[in-house]
Amino acid sequence: xxxxxxxxxxxxxxxxxxxxxxxxxxxxxxxxxxxxxxxxxxxxxxxxxxxxxxxxxxxxxxxxxxxxxxxxxxxxxxxxxxxxxxxxxxxxxxxxxxxxxxxxxxxxxxxxxxxxxxxxxxxxxxxxxxxxxxxxxxxxxxxxxxxxxxxxxxxxxxxxxxxxxxxxxxxxxxxxxxxxxxxxxxxxxxxxxxxxxxxxxxxxxxxxxxxxxxxxxxxxxxxxxxxxxxxxxxxxxxxxxxxxxxxxxxxxxxxxxxxxxxxxxxxxxxxxxxxxxxxxxxxxxxxxxxxxxxxxxxxxxxxxxxxxxx
Amino acid sequence: xxxxxxxxxxxxxxxxxxxxxxxxxxxxxxxxxxxxxxxxxxxxxxxxxxxxxxxxxxxxxxxxxxxxxxxxxxxxxxxxxxxxxxxxxxxxxxxxxxxxxxxxxxxxxxxxxxxxxxxxxxxxxxxxxxxxxxxxxxxxxxxxxxxxxxxxxxxxxxxxxxxxxxxxxxxxxxxxxxxxxxxxxxxxxxxxxxxxxxxxxxxxxxxxxxxxxxxxxxxxxxxxxxxxxxxxxxxxxxxxxxxxxxxxxxxxxxxxxxxxxxxxxxxxxxxxxxxxx
Numbered sequence: 001x002x003x004x005x006x007x008x009x010x011x012x013x014x015x016x017x018x019x020x021x022x023x024x025x026x027x028x029x030x031x032x033x034x035x036x037x038x039x040x041x042x043x044x045x046x047x048x049x050x051x052x053x054x055x056x057x058x059x060x061x062x063x064x065x066x067x068x069x070x071x072x073x074x075x076x077x078x079x080x081x082x083x084x085x086x087x088x089x090x091x092x093x094x095x096x097x098x099x100x101x102x103x104x105x106x107x108x109x110x111x112x113x114x115x116x117x118x119x120x121x122x123x124x125x126x127x128x129x130x131x132x133x134x135x136x137x138x139x140x141x142x143x144x145x146x147x148x149x150x151x152x153x154x155x156x157x158x159x160x161x162x163x164x165x166x167x168x169x170x171x172x173x174x175x176x177x178x179x180x181x182x183x184x185x186x187x188x189x190x191x192x193x194x195x196x197x198x199x200x201x202x203x204x205x206x207x208x209x210x211x212x213x214x215x216x217x218x219x220x221x222x223x224x225x226x227x228x229x230x231x232x233x234x235x236x237x238x239x240x241x242x243x244x245x246x247x248x249x250x251x252x253x254x255x256x257x258x259x260x261x262x263x264x265x266x267x268x269x270x271x272x273x274x275x276x277x278x279x280x281x282x283x284x285x286x287x288x289x290x291x292x293x294x295x296x297x298x299x300x301x302x303x304x305x306x307x308x309x310x
Numbered sequence: 311x312x313x314x315x316x317x318x319x320x321x322x323x324x325x326x327x328x329x330x331x332x333x334x335x336x337x338x339x340x341x342x343x344x345x346x347x348x349x350x351x352x353x354x355x356x357x358x359x360x361x362x363x364x365x366x367x368x369x370x371x372x373x374x375x376x377x378x379x380x381x382x383x384x385x386x387x388x389x390x391x392x393x394x395x396x397x398x399x400x401x402x403x404x405x406x407x408x409x410x411x412x413x414x415x416x417x418x419x420x421x422x423x424x425x426x427x428x429x430x431x432x433x434x435x436x437x438x439x440x441x442x443x444x445x446x447x448x449x450x451x452x453x454x455x456x457x458x459x460x461x462x463x464x465x466x467x468x469x470x471x472x473x474x475x476x477x478x479x480x481x482x483x484x485x486x487x488x489x490x491x492x493x494x495x496x497x498x499x500x501x502x503x504x505x506x507x508x509x510x511x512x513x514x515x516x517x518x519x520x521x522x523x524x525x526x527x528x529x530x531x532x533x534x535x536x537x538x539x540x541x542x543x544x545x546x547x548x549x550x551x552x553x554x555x556x557x558x559x560x561x562x563x564x565x566x567x568x569x570x571x572x573x574x575x576x577x578x579x580x581x582x583x584x585x586x587x
Binding site: 025044046049051052054056057059060061062063064066067068069070087091094096097123131 | 343367371392413416420421422423425427430431432433434435436437438439440442443461462465466468473551
């Protein structure tokens with residue numbers, strides 16, 4: 001079932017929460033429209049701070065608001081937020097331990113044909129290397145809503161990134177969401193697919209194709225990249241013959257390399273493939289076309305899985 | 311505290327700065343000496359921050375954006391009883407939290423700084439937050455003059471002006487030197503007062519090594535309703551030690567035993583002069 005874009009769910013959830021809690025403050029860098037926060041700004045003008053196109057200042061102001069007790073959400077395109085302001089994230093948020101939630105909108109290759117300046121395929125890698133910031137990449141509307149609800153009273157720095165296309169419903173109602181706990185969507189003994197964010201729905205389609213040829217998959221929505229859920233990961237790779245990871249991110253320093261590192265250090269040696277963007281000048285196209293081009297379509301995942309298991 | 315006692319405090323603080331840098335084997339000597347009078351007046355006359363009220367948001371706040379002059383800050387916080395003199399002597403020792411830049415691991419410090427161009431945005435966020443909370447407290451932040459080359463400073467000033475932050479006091483330690491040489495040779499920032507005023511801010515210049523002038527100017531804040539307060543504190547880098555004053559080499563230089571004793575003697579003479587004044 002096709003639902004809303006995670007972006008819309010984020011904005012609706014935040015507005016709902018902020019109506020009841022005057023300490024929730026949103027900080028934007030000319031990004032309220034891109035962040036679907038126009039309604040928020042109209043309804044709660046005292047709870048939105050607009051800094052203009054100045055992402056470094058946005059992150060510093062978030063830290064300062066948090067330092068005097070506000071529950072702060074800094075919202076800006078992920079590319080600018082995590083590259084332009086990386087030093088502010090490192091020092092003013094993470095090192096100084098201000099419990100700010102930084103929301104990277106239009107992450108991955110959501111911006112499609114706008115090109116590499118706007119793509120954010122480095123964000124997970126750079127933030128993974130910074131101490132004291134948690135990284136969450138929700139897959140669907142449910143995960144998005146839950147992570148925003150959890151973020152309000154989260155005690156440490158948090159980075160959340162997502163895209164802006166409508167998503168497929170993945171989870172049954174009443175499911176439990178906890179930051180740091182991956183969610184098992186399928187159990188099977190042939191292949192484990194570990195995916196994060198909006199690639200989970202592509203992985204799910206691939207699992208359905210694989211089942212038709214009797215390849216049974218375990219599928220994990222690894223919405224939290226850091227802290228990494230070693231337990232659910234090791235549990236899911238312990239019984240299978242091969243592992244595929246999928247992320248809308250560079251293959252350098254993302255989910256796949258994290259999984260490989262855990263397996264190597266636990267002496268688990270299995271056929272293994274990381275799907276993501278290679279270290280090259282990227283092909284131009286829509287988000288869908290770019291993901292398909294780099295082997296993240298259900299059909300390509302199927303082919304790769306067959307080769308790995310053979 | 312009387313002006314005379316403030317002057318004596320500055321002497322005592324200068325001795326302590328030199329002691330901990332000499333003992334710790336590293337430190338930003340000249341920049342700490344240029345800004346110590348500012349910290350002296352803030353902590354002894356203006357801020358009313360102490361170990362009892364520190365954990366509350368409802369008080370004045372101080373963010374040291376020029377984090378490298380941390381020895382000045384440690385010295386004042388030690389005097390305000392945030393930690394002991396013995397703690398301070400662990401400066402730069404293995405596994406000590408007393409390192410070359412401020413961190414929240416040290417009681418009395420409220421934000422980690424060191425990379426330049428960061429503290430002002432944080433101070434702006436705090437000032438907005440206090441206004442949203444309808445609290446009548448002030449945020450003071452100390453910037454270096456070399457630091458003003460960072461673009462993020464000017465981003466922060468635009469926002470500070472937009473939000474009418476008359477509860478924000480931006481102090482520039484205008485000692486006119488940075489690690490390479492004169493600020494006006496490295497990357498000119500003058501006419502500085504005009505620049506600040508053109509951003510819509512309310513700017514005053516004072517002798518930043520005069521505890522009297524500093525006290526007077528701090529008492530005048532807010533200078534104008536709805537306007538950000540900027541104080542250009544004209545200081546001397548290495549102030550108080552004849553052979554360190556205006557010498558670029560003392561930016562990050564540690565005195566030898568002989569230089570340390572010489573410096574202490576000079577400060578002792580200054581102290582006697584103040585006492586007899």
